[in-house]
Amino acid sequence: MAAEFxxxxxxxxxxxxxxxxxxxxxxxxxxxxxxxxxxTHDWRLFRAGLQLEHHVRKRESxxxxxxxxxxxxxxxxxxxxxxxxxxxxxxxxxxxxxxxIGVRALAPRVVASGPVQVLSVLGPAEKTVARIVVEGxxxxxxxxxxxxxxxxxxxxxxxxxxxxxxxxxxxIPGFGPAKEPLFESVLRAAGLHPRSFRSxxxxxxxxGIPATEAFAGTLTQLRxxxxxxxxxxxxQRDTEFLHDLRVTVRRTRAVLKFAHGTIDEDIRARYAVELxxxxxxxxxSRDLDVYLLGFDDLVSHVNASGELEPLREQLTRHRKTxxxxxxxxxxxxxxxxxxxxxxxxxxxxxxxxxxxIEVADELLSRAWKRVGKRGEAITDASPAEAVHDxxxxxxxxxxxxxxxxxxxxxxxRSEAVSELKLLQDILGAFQDAEAQRxxxxxxxxxxxKAGTRPATLMAMGRLEHHLQLxxxxxxxxxxxxxxxFNRKHNQRLYARMVTSR
Amino acid sequence: xxxxxxxxxxxxxxxxxxxANVAWLAAESGHRVLLxxxxxxxxxxxxxxxRPKVKGGGEALVSGKRDLHDAVKASDFDDLDLLPSDxxxxxxxxxxxxxxxxxxxxxxxxxxxxxxxxVVVLDCAPSVSLVSEGIVRxxxxxxxxxxxxxxxxxxxxxxxxxxxxxxxxxxxxLAFLSMVDRRRRLxxxxxxxLPKEHQDVADTVIPMASVVEQMGVRRAPVVAWARMSPASxxxxxxxxxxxxxAKV
Numbered sequence: 001m002a003a004e005f006x007x008x009x010x011x012x013x014x015x016x017x018x019x020x021x022x023x024x025x026x027x028x029x030x031x032x033x034x035x036x037x038x039x040t041h042d043w044r045l046f047r048a049g050l051q052l053e054h055h056v057r058k059r060e061s062x063x064x065x066x067x068x069x070x071x072x073x074x075x076x077x078x079x080x081x082x083x084x085x086x087x088x089x090x091x092x093x094x095x096x097x098x099x100x101i102g103v104r105a106l107a108p109r110v111v112a113s114g115p116v117q118v119l120s121v122l123g124p125a126e127k128t129v130a131r132i133v134v135e136g137x138x139x140x141x142x143x144x145x146x147x148x149x150x151x152x153x154x155x156x157x158x159x160x161x162x163x164x165x166x167x168x169x170x171x172i173p174g175f176g177p178a179k180e181p182l183f184e185s186v187l188r189a190a191g192l193h194p195r196s197f198r199s200x201x202x203x204x205x206x207x208g209i210p211a212t213e214a215f216a217g218t219l220t221q222l223r224x225x226x227x228x229x230x231x232x233x234x235x236q237r238d239t240e241f242l243h244d245l246r247v248t249v250r251r252t253r254a255v256l257k258f259a260h261g262t263i264d265e266d267i268r269a270r271y272a273v274e275l276x277x278x279x280x281x282x283x284x285s286r287d288l289d290v291y292l293l294g295f296d297d298l299v300s301h302v303n304a305s306g307e308l309e310p311l312r313e314q315l316t317r318h319r320k321t322x323x324x325x326x327x328x329x330x331x332x333x334x335x336x337x338x339x340x341x342x343x344x345x346x347x348x349x350x351x352x353x354x355x356x357i358e359v360a361d362e363l364l365s366r367a368w369k370r371v372g373k374r375g376e377a378i379t380d381a382s383p384a385e386a387v388h389d390x391x392x393x394x395x396x397x398x399x400x401x402x403x404x405x406x407x408x409x410x411x412x413r414s415e416a417v418s419e420l421k422l423l424q425d426i427l428g429a430f431q432d433a434e435a436q437r438x439x440x441x442x443x444x445x446x447x448x449k450a451g452t453r454p455a456t457l458m459a460m461g462r463l464e465h466h467l468q469l470x471x472x473x474x475x476x477x478x479x480x481x482x483x484x485f486n487r488k489h490n491q492r493l494y495a496r497m498v499t500s501r
Numbered sequence: 502x503x504x505x506x507x508x509x510x511x512x513x514x515x516x517x518x519x520x521a522n523v524a525w526l527a528a529e530s531g532h533r534v535l536l537x538x539x540x541x542x543x544x545x546x547x548x549x550x551x552r553p554k555v556k557g558g559g560e561a562l563v564s565g566k567r568d569l570h571d572a573v574k575a576s577d578f579d580d581l582d583l584l585p586s587d588x589x590x591x592x593x594x595x596x597x598x599x600x601x602x603x604x605x606x607x608x609x610x611x612x613x614x615x616x617x618x619x620v621v622v623l624d625c626a627p628s629v630s631l632v633s634e635g636i637v638r639x640x641x642x643x644x645x646x647x648x649x650x651x652x653x654x655x656x657x658x659x660x661x662x663x664x665x666x667x668x669x670x671x672x673x674x675l676a677f678l679s680m681v682d683r684r685r686r687l688x689x690x691x692x693x694x695l696p697k698e699h700q701d702v703a704d705t706v707i708p709m710a711s712v713v714e715q716m717g718v719r720r721a722p723v724v725a726w727a728r729m730s731p732a733s734x735x736x737x738x739x740x741x742x743x744x745x746x747a748k749v
Binding site: 074075076077089091092120124125126127128155156157158 | 529530531532533550551552572573574575577579580582619720
């Protein structure tokens with residue numbers, strides 16, 4: 001592991017001389033380096049314990065993947081231009097990064113620059129047995145500077161020598177072990193806190209607090225998450241911004257619904273309308289994103305990639321138009337007024353003093369019963385609407401378990417969520433296949449009117465048939481999944497959860 | 502992980518210098534590289550300033566008593582590690598012979614390094630032996646230096662036969678002319694003829710150059726300290742050809 005020392009300001013200017021006096025070293029490199037740390041908006045690399053740096057020097061640039069302690073995993077030469085997921089060179093870095101980031105885009109998260117000096121610690125036959133990398137003072141863009149650091153890099157097979165260097169540095173006045181790796185210091189200097197990033201509210205309620213306080217806190221967090229995703233959605237940085245924005249709006253609508261009797265009815269009704277409007281603005285763009293993300297996979301099932309290119313082009317055109325309309329909505333006065341009012345009217349606790357636990361118990365009990373009633377009514381002959389209705393009730397129950405989860409025993413709650421998720425997955429598969437099938441049919445009608453060649457329309461027919469089969473398969477499984485969910489074990493699990501508070 | 506063996510039946514033809522320079526260039530292009538010096542003379546180990554000693558010797562490595570990972574030493578260069586030579590490698594034939602399926606043993610040992618390295622370069626002792634059979638069996642590419650002499654074609658034929666007769670899937674062969682003195686007509690003629698007449702002979706020729714000899718004094722690959730010299734340019738070109746053949 002790399003060890004880092006913070007170098008006191010008193011030693012600063014003479015740091016290299018001090019090291020040269022204390023150890024047998026050779027100064028190998030002295031340059032100014034700009035370092036750009038890349039990660040996704042939701043810090044997927046950081047959360048996986050990795051940092052991806054782009055080191056740009058005068059004549060060269062490198063892509064370096066390390067762990068959070070600074071221990072290097074790989075280093076590859078790269079272009080000086082900004083790094084994107086698509087431009088990563090083949091190799092370990094690309095493999096590891098792409099696996100972790102999925103559909104998310106890489107973005108520069110923090111930029112720092114400063115002098116870097118590399119000293120080789122020499123052993124017998126002038127062999128390098130360890131390296132000391134002296135970095136800083138580091139200027140952080142939009143942040144405070146970070147002081148001088150000396151990082152010891154141990155070399156494979158020479159660990160004892162690196163340990164000896166650490167002991168030597170530890171004994172030099174003005175050198176002290178750094179409290180955190182340079183990356184963490186740079187993040188802190190830039191005011192970034194990856195560990196506190198949330199794509200959904202982080203809620204911890206005490207049972208006795210007023211429900212109004214709990215709702216106001218939840219709505220405050222939801223508003224912040226919406227705001228956090230607006231810019232990325234407008235610029236279409238990746239499809240997850242819109243996804244997170246849309247899901248957060250849906251969650252907010254659910255919270256407002258749960259707040260019946262807690263939040264003033266006029267306010268609630270007004271924001272229910274506004275949030276529905278916002279949710280509706282996101283629907284078409286998100287549907288088209290989903291189509292295009294899964295297009296290759298979908299097409300592979302009907303073995304007609306070339307023939308379906310006109311469909312891909314049509315979807316891409318529709319997506320462009322839909323995103324433009326969404327952007328207009330997100331830049332509108334109506335959206336600005338919604339956000340403003342949300343802060344002043346929804347994110348402040350009202351006068352009702354009822355404890356949150358009472359409200360949670362009541363809502364959960366009602367939602368559980370509703371799911372039971374809708375589920376019991378489902379038979380193999382039930383219409384698609386009944387399945388959709390069950391899906392909505394399940395979603396409501398899931399949100400309640402998420403919002404009020406902290407009030408109940410974690411084990412029983414997490415098992416209840418897992419069981420519910422199994423049911424939701426099949427209901428979701430049913431509805432997704434139906435929605436896609438209907439859309440494919442509509443797109444085929446449009447393309448036919450535009451004079452598209454028959455081969456494309458026939459391939460779309462096969463696609464529609466494939467989606468019908470997929471929907472039928474999901475439908476056939478709904479009853480079994482419902483029976484699994486409705487078994488006695490889960491009834492007891494729910495009872496255990498509500499009594500575990 | 503791709504394995505490139507720098508191998509020749511004959512000694513003193515530029516095998517170790519090719520291995521050292523190719524390994525350095527592979528690391529410079531962003532690959533994680535391991536150079537295994539299998540020659541008991543330890544030329545590559547010396548070039549990288551590493552002590553030619555493996556705890557427990559070749560026997561411990563071949564028998565599996567000592568993990569290959571534990572014997573690896575970092576070179577002075579980023580992403581380039583070395584498995585040092587040991588004088589006990591002079592008995593490597595006997596040590597391998599004591600193992601089950603001796604010609605597969607080296608390949609099996611290297612399989613355990615696949616997560617850590619993208620490229621392994623083997624610097625082999627000049628001989629036709631059980632060790633060389635094992636090396637040929639493990640390698641994806643045999644990089645073979647040839648000195649420009651009338652007998653070169655015969656040496657190349659011998660090498661082809663040796664590779665063809667080795668058990669298992671045959672590696673690709675890329676021979677190249679080494680120690681070429683452009684002042685000599687024979688060297689010039691062979692440098693032009695051989696690549697044209699034989700598909701497995703590289704277009705690149707490595708010149709006879711004093712900078713290559715100085716590697717022993719500088720103790721570092723020439724490509725690291727005389728980047729623009731004709732020898733370095735030739736090694737870069739050789740690496741470009743080798744990486745295509747080895748699918749690196």
